[in-house]
Amino acid sequence: NAGVTQTPKFRILKIGQSMTLQCTQDMNHNYMYWYRQDPGMGLKLIYYSVGAGITDKGEVPNGYNVSRSTTEDFPLRLELAAPSQTSVYFCASRRTEVSGRIGYGYTFGSGTRLTVV
């Protein structure tokens, strides 16, 4: 049971390049999330998914896209990378809650540190 796996761990991009950050989980969690963490700031939600085929925007979605074709995978796509996207990106997942009673917490991946130059 690997939990949440993110690749790559580090990446340097040039302005205008594109890339995909990979996230996969083996816990059969329906809910998956992408956050970014800037120095001295809290985590900001980029996109999330409540199940395969369903995605929605978070607080800071501009410049990013996601897809969720399977329960396991939730890749984050950066198009036309900009210096403002230099950050650490975290993927998280959780189990579906027992409505009104039990809510499950997040399991996080180890993060991808991205620098755009």
Added chain:
Amino acid sequence: KQEVTQIPAALSVPEGENLVLNCSFTDSAIYNLQWFRQDPGKGLTSLLLIQSSQREQTSGRLNASLDKSSGRSTLYIAASQPGDSATYLCAVAYTTSGTYKYIFGTGTRLKVLA
């Protein structure tokens, strides 16, 4: 809009001291609250999860309390050790569109001196 604040932003204590980290939130209608630990350059490790119906949770030397009416949670660390040095993040689950998402505080950087 839910806002989460953690005070202090940084804390240094001598080894062996008991300490309290604070987390405040503006909207008491939360689903649950989760405390995380983050080591430099690493991901987030879940420490404790408190459901909205609970008052506290304990794990080893850690005890987290929740007071929804006052919008506060505290993380108590007993007999601190240098290995406890890390950033501690509080995350509050708020309900939206029939489910819940977490909003994070900016963390408290803890340094325990040997």
